[in-house]
Structure formats: C-alpha cells, structure tokens
Amino acid sequence: MATVTIKDAVKTYPGNVQALHGISIEIEDGELIVMVGPSGCGKSTMLRMVAGLETVTSGDIHINGEWVNKKEPADRDIAMVFQNYALYPHMSVYQNMAYGLKNRKIPKDEIEQRVQDTAKILELEEFLKRKPKELSGGQRQRVAMGRAIVREPKVFLFDEPLSNLDAKLRVQMRLEIKRLQDRLGVTTIYVTHDQVEAMTLGHRLLLMNEGRVEQIGTPLEVYEKPQTLFVAGFIGSPSMNLIPVRLDPSGNQVILGESLPLPLNNFENIVNGDSSVTLGMRPEHLEACETENALMFLQVELLEKLGADTVVYGSLDQTDTALTVRLSGIHPVDTGDRLPVTITPEHLHIFDSDTGNRLN
Ligand SMILES: Nc1ncnc2c1ncn2[C@@H]1O[C@H](COP(=O)(O)OP(=O)(O)O)[C@@H](O)[C@H]1O
Numbered sequence: 506m507a508t509v510t511i512k513d514a515v516k517t518y519p520g521n522v523q524a525l526h527g528i529s530i531e532i533e534d535g536e537l538i539v540m541v542g543p544s545g546c547g548k549s550t551m552l553r554m555v556a557g558l559e560t561v562t563s564g565d566i567h568i569n570g571e572w573v574n575k576k577e578p579a580d581r582d583i584a585m586v587f588q589n590y591a592l593y594p595h596m597s598v599y600q601n602m603a604y605g606l607k608n609r610k611i612p613k614d615e616i617e618q619r620v621q622d623t624a625k626i627l628e629l630e631e632f633l634k635r636k637p638k639e640l641s642g643g644q645r646q647r648v649a650m651g652r653a654i655v656r657e658p659k660v661f662l663f664d665e666p667l668s669n670l671d672a673k674l675r676v677q678m679r680l681e682i683k684r685l686q687d688r689l690g691v692t693t694i695y696v697t698h699d700q701v702e703a704m705t706l707g708h709r710l711l712l713m714n715e716g717r718v719e720q721i722g723t724p725l726e727v728y729e730k731p732q733t734l735f736v737a738g739f740i741g742s743p744s745m746n747l748i749p750v751r752l753d754p755s756g757n758q759v760i761l762g763e764s765l766p767l768p769l770n771n772f773e774n775i776v777n778g779d780s781s782v783t784l785g786m787r788p789e790h791l792e793a794c795e796t797e798n799a800l801m802f803l804q805v806e807l808l809e810k811l812g813a814d815t816v817v818y819g820s821l822d823q824t825d826t827a828l829t830v831r832l833s834g835i836h837p838v839d840t841g842d843r844l845p846v847t848i849t850p851e852h853l854h855i856f857d858s859d860t861g862n863r864l865n
Pocket residue numbers: 518519522523524542543544545546547548549550551
C-alpha cells in the first residue's frame with residue numbers, strides 16, 4: 506500500500522521536446538487515478554517517470570513518502586501493465602506469471618501459492634499450462650495483469666491496457682479491473698485517451714492537455730463543473746455544445762446570436778461583459794418542449810435514433826450555429842422539423858473564450 510506524490514514534474518526530451526510542463530498530484534493510498542487526455546499529451550511520459558523508465562527533467566516523485574527520482578525501476582515496488590501485453594511467447598501462462606518472482610529468488614512454494622491465488626482471482630486456473638498464442642485477447646490481458654498482481658507491488662501502473670481489445674471485451678475488462686482494484690486496494694495510476702473508460706474507472710481523473718493539468722476531480726465533478734473549455738469539450742458524448750455568445754451588461758443573461766437571451770442563475774463570479782464568452786450546453790440537458798416554453802428552436806438536419814435515446818443534429822433557428830440535442834427514448838422528431846427546446850439555467854456553463862477558464 507502506498508501514496509504517490511508528483512510535484513511539478515517536467516519532462517524535456519532531447520531536441521528540446523517539452524512533453525510535460527509541471528504536473529502535480531497527490532494520490533492517496535488505495536486510490537485509482539486515471540490520467541486522461543488526447544494522444545501525445547504526455548500521459549505515457551508521466552507514467553514512465555513514475556515507473557523509473559524515463560528520467561525526470563525537474564520536479565519530484567515520492568512513493569509512500571520516499572523520494573524515488575533516482576531509484577531504479579526494480580527498486581520502486583511498482584508493476585506496470587502495457588497495451589501490448591509483452592508476454593513471453595515460449596512460456597506457459599504459469600511460467601509467465603512466475604517469471605518475475607523466480608528472478609527475485611522467492612521460494613518455490615511461495616511462488617506456487619501466489620500464482621495459484623492470482624489465477625483464481627482472475628479465473629485463469631484452467632489456462633495455466635497454455636501458451637499465450639492459445640489464449641484470446643482478453644485472456645492474454647488477464648495474464649498480463651496476473652503477472653503484475655503476483656508481485657504484490659505497492660503501486661499498479663496501467664498504460665492503455667485495453668486499447669487492443671474489441672469494444673465489447675473492453676467494457677468487460679474495464680469492469681474486471683475496477684472490481685480487482687476495489688478488492689486488492691492497491692494504489693493505481695491508469696492511463697487512457699478514452700473518456701468513457703476514465704469516467705467509469707477512476708476515483709478521480711487527472712485531465713491532461715499538451716503536457717499540462719487541465720483539471721483534477723471526481724468523474725462527476727469534471728462532468729458537472731468542467732473548469733476549462735478543453736475539459737468541457739473532452740468529457741461527455743456527444744460533446745458539449747460550445748457557442749460564442751455575448752454577455753449582457755446586466756450580467757444575468759447571455760445573448761445568443763442577434764437577440765436570443767438565456768437567463769443565468771449563477772452569475773456572481775462573472776465580471777463585466779468586456780471579454781468574449783463561450784456558452785456550454787450538454788446535448789442531454791437540452792429538452793424538447795412546447796412551443797410556448799421554448800428558449801430556442803432547432804432546425805433539424807440529421808437524426809440518430811438509437812432506441813435508448815435520439816440524437817438530433819441541426820442549427821439554431823435563423824443562424825448557422827450548430828447544435829446537438831440528445832432526447833431520451835424514441836422521439837417522434839423528423840428531419841426538417843423546427844424543434845422547440847429549453848434548458849434550465851443551472852445547466853448553462855460559461856467560459857472565458859480567451860483564457861478558456863470557467864466563469865460560473
Ligand atoms: N523518447 C522520446 N523522444 C522525444 N519525444 C518524445 C519521446 N517520447 C515521447 N515524446 C513526445 O512527447 C510527447 C508526449 O508523448 P507521450 O507521453 O507518449 O504522450 P501520450 O502517452 O499522451 O500519447 C509527444 O509529443 C511525443 O512525441
């Protein structure tokens with residue numbers, strides 16, 4: 506069991522590639538942190554620095570209070586699971602899981618015990634004699650996890666471990682990892698570019714963009730109060746509608762297009778309408794309503810009838826502002842319709858268009 510503290514971690518690769526500009530987070534004992542962001546934002550670099558596979562340009566990394574910047578990977582008491590499982594093809598499942606323990610001169614009967622226990626947890630008992638090529642993708646991924654678990658590390662590090670699996674298996678393995686982490690209670694850093702994976706797995710998320718932290722928070726915190734335009738657009742599917750608007754000088758409404766006013770109910774922190782602002786509305790928070798209650802009208806251009814919900818794409822009436830609305834269930838809307846929609850003020854997000862920071 507361990508805490509992990511990352512303080513102002515900076516990474517500059519040779520050739521002056523600035524991969525990380527100062528990442529800080531305190532990870533609690535037993536916590537599962539998901540580092541999430543688009544490809545190239547520095548996730549693997551950060552994880553590899555915690556693992557000791559990459560040098561730290563500046564900043565500090567502590568595992569359980571101990572400064573580990575200069576410690577060899579093997580001495581850090583961590584176990585890492587990668588996307589390409591990196592199993593030894595000529596070894597059986599048992600040998601793959603036992604290999605790291607043999608190298609560490611752990612007695613044979615203890616190795617036997619740990620491999621058997623882990624195989625049981627992961628439901629791999631009947632596959633112990635097989636070679637990796639005789640397993641499915643999901644089973645191989647489980648062996649890779651088994652190899653990490655038998656080492657009884659203080660910290661698990663996962664780098665996109667599910668990206669090679671098909672969609673259905675990914676969902677299943679995601680649940681397994683969550684259950685496993687709950688049960689073992691081992692502090693875990695999990696890296697992914699997939700926001701759904703991040704939302705479902707993490708106790709907290711660290712959202713990263715271009716080597717910087719955009720926000721740290723629980724899944725619901727980042728969903729309900731995204732602190733930046735980047736987070737607003739990244740979390741949620743379909744993505745939040747982000748529309749440039751004018752702030753009414755009164756400060757208690759925004760003006761969309763030429764005239765459409767939208768009431769704000771949480772405007773205390775919004776300081777005068779000098780700077781340009783962006784309005785955020787999640788598709789699932791826009792509701793179809795009676796014409797007389799409409800705050801706006803959507804000119805319907807395209808529909809996705811998914812059964813569980815209906816996604817409506819179009820533009821705001823008499824503007825070319827694109828808008829997406831997600832209605833729950835099967836809705837009798839049709840292409841070409843003029844759909845009256847409304848939204849409650851607490852679901853309006855306001856951002857400074859220049860800095861990208863949340864204003865309400
Ligand atoms: N060994 C390296 N040498 C130079 N640049 C690198 C190296 N590894 C990664 N980078 C660069 O650092 C940035 C972050 O990469 P990476 O940590 O792999 O991002 P992610 O895992 O989020 O996709 C990228 O711009 C990438 O090109």
